Amino acid sequence: MERTHGNGPGASAPVWSSALREHGRRVTRQRLAVLDAVERHPHSSADAILAMAREDLPELTPQSVYVVLGDLTDLGMLRRFEPPHSPALYETRVGDNHHHAICSVCGRVEDVECAVGHAPCLTPSETHGMTIMIADVTYVGVCSDCAAKQHTPPSGPPQTLPST
Amino acid sequence: MERTHGNGPGASAPVWSSALREHGRRVTRQRLAVLDAVERHPHSSADAILAMAREDLPELTPQSVYVVLGDLTDLGMLRRFEPPHSPALYETRVGDNHHHAICSVCGRVEDVECAVGHAPCLTPSETHGMTIMIADVTYVGVCSDCAAKQHTPPSGPPQTLPST
DNA sequence: CATTTATTTTGAGGAAGTCACAATAAGGGG
DNA sequence: CCCCTTATTGTGACTTCCTCAAAATAAATG
Known part of the structure; x- marks a missing residue:
C-alpha cells in the first residue's frame, strides 16, 4: 500500500x-522501523511500537520488537522506564538525565527537566554505601485536561487508570 | 502447632x-499476617510476603495476599513501589516521602531520605500544566558488598540481576 | 447463638515478557 | 556479482505476575 501516514522511515534512517x-550492530529494517517508531512517538509501549513499526514493515513480529528494544536499551540508544501499573515505555531521548510526569487519569506522559536544573536527585543524603549510578524519577499527577473534566463531569464516565 | 520461629504476630497486632x-475494615488473620510479614521484612514482593505470612497462617492463598496488599495500599496503610525488572514491593513505612536505592547486582533495597531533606524532587521545573501529587524516586546503583565482589571474583558466578 | 455481609478461597484467565531453536538476511571475501 | 558466515529475526511454547467472577467462609453485631 502507499505511504499515506506522512513520512516513512528514511528521514532519520542514515543517522x-x-x-x-x-x-557493532547490523542495520536491519526491523531495527530501523523500531527506532523510527520510537522517535516519532516517544513514551510508547512495546505493543504500540509494534503497531507503528508495522505500518512500514507489516511482517515484523512482537518478539523481534522485544529483542530489539532490549538490545538497543542495553546499548544506550534507547531509554526504558516503567511507570506503575503500566508496561515499559521507550524513548530515543537518552544521555540527559530527564524525568517523567504521568497523568494518573489519562496516562499521558510528559518529559520533565531535572528539578533544580542540575541533577539534584542524583545526590541522595544517605546511600548506605551504595554507589548510585542512575536516579529514576517519576512524577504522578493529574494533567490540566483531566483536572478540568474531573470538576465538570458532563457526559463521560470518570476514569481511574490509564488504559493505553 | 507451636511457634518456634521467634515472635509470631501479636506484637504489633493491636496496632x-x-x-x-x-x-472500616474487619480484622482478619489474613490481613494481620500480611501486615506482620511486611513489617518484619520491608521491601518484600507479594510472593515473599505469602511465604512469610504462611509461617503463621499456612492456609493463606496467593490471591488473598494480592487482594489484601492492593486494598491496604489503596487505604494508605502500605506503600507499593515497582523497581525495574522486578515485581512490586511493599513496605509499612508510609506517610513520609522517602525514596529507594536498589543494588542492580543483588537486588537489595535500602530506604533513602529525600535528597535535600525536604522533598526537592516534588518541585519539577516544568510540569506541562500537571498537578503533581507524588514523586517516585528510585536510585539504581551497586551496593558495597557487590562492588567488592565485582573487583575480586573469587568463586561465585557473577550475578547480573536480582532474583528474590 | 444466629444473621448479615465483608473477606477469603477456588479456579480460570490475561497481559507482558522470556527462552530455545529453526529460518532468514546483512556484511565481508572472492 | 555471488557465496559464506553468523548476526538477526521468526516460530512456538512457556513463565511470571497479577486480575476477575463466583462460591465458601468467617468477622462483627444484636
Missing part, C-alpha cells in the same frame, strides 16, 4: 544506521 | 487491628 554500526 | 478498624 540510525551509522549509530547502529558504531555499536 | 494493626485498630488501624484496620479505623479504615
Whole structure:
C-alpha cells in the first residue's frame, strides 16, 4: 500500500544506521522501523511500537520488537522506564538525565527537566554505601485536561487508570 | 502447632487491628499476617510476603495476599513501589516521602531520605500544566558488598540481576 | 447463638515478557 | 556479482505476575 501516514522511515534512517554500526550492530529494517517508531512517538509501549513499526514493515513480529528494544536499551540508544501499573515505555531521548510526569487519569506522559536544573536527585543524603549510578524519577499527577473534566463531569464516565 | 520461629504476630497486632478498624475494615488473620510479614521484612514482593505470612497462617492463598496488599495500599496503610525488572514491593513505612536505592547486582533495597531533606524532587521545573501529587524516586546503583565482589571474583558466578 | 455481609478461597484467565531453536538476511571475501 | 558466515529475526511454547467472577467462609453485631 502507499505511504499515506506522512513520512516513512528514511528521514532519520542514515543517522540510525551509522549509530547502529558504531555499536557493532547490523542495520536491519526491523531495527530501523523500531527506532523510527520510537522517535516519532516517544513514551510508547512495546505493543504500540509494534503497531507503528508495522505500518512500514507489516511482517515484523512482537518478539523481534522485544529483542530489539532490549538490545538497543542495553546499548544506550534507547531509554526504558516503567511507570506503575503500566508496561515499559521507550524513548530515543537518552544521555540527559530527564524525568517523567504521568497523568494518573489519562496516562499521558510528559518529559520533565531535572528539578533544580542540575541533577539534584542524583545526590541522595544517605546511600548506605551504595554507589548510585542512575536516579529514576517519576512524577504522578493529574494533567490540566483531566483536572478540568474531573470538576465538570458532563457526559463521560470518570476514569481511574490509564488504559493505553 | 507451636511457634518456634521467634515472635509470631501479636506484637504489633493491636496496632494493626485498630488501624484496620479505623479504615472500616474487619480484622482478619489474613490481613494481620500480611501486615506482620511486611513489617518484619520491608521491601518484600507479594510472593515473599505469602511465604512469610504462611509461617503463621499456612492456609493463606496467593490471591488473598494480592487482594489484601492492593486494598491496604489503596487505604494508605502500605506503600507499593515497582523497581525495574522486578515485581512490586511493599513496605509499612508510609506517610513520609522517602525514596529507594536498589543494588542492580543483588537486588537489595535500602530506604533513602529525600535528597535535600525536604522533598526537592516534588518541585519539577516544568510540569506541562500537571498537578503533581507524588514523586517516585528510585536510585539504581551497586551496593558495597557487590562492588567488592565485582573487583575480586573469587568463586561465585557473577550475578547480573536480582532474583528474590 | 444466629444473621448479615465483608473477606477469603477456588479456579480460570490475561497481559507482558522470556527462552530455545529453526529460518532468514546483512556484511565481508572472492 | 555471488557465496559464506553468523548476526538477526521468526516460530512456538512457556513463565511470571497479577486480575476477575463466583462460591465458601468467617468477622462483627444484636
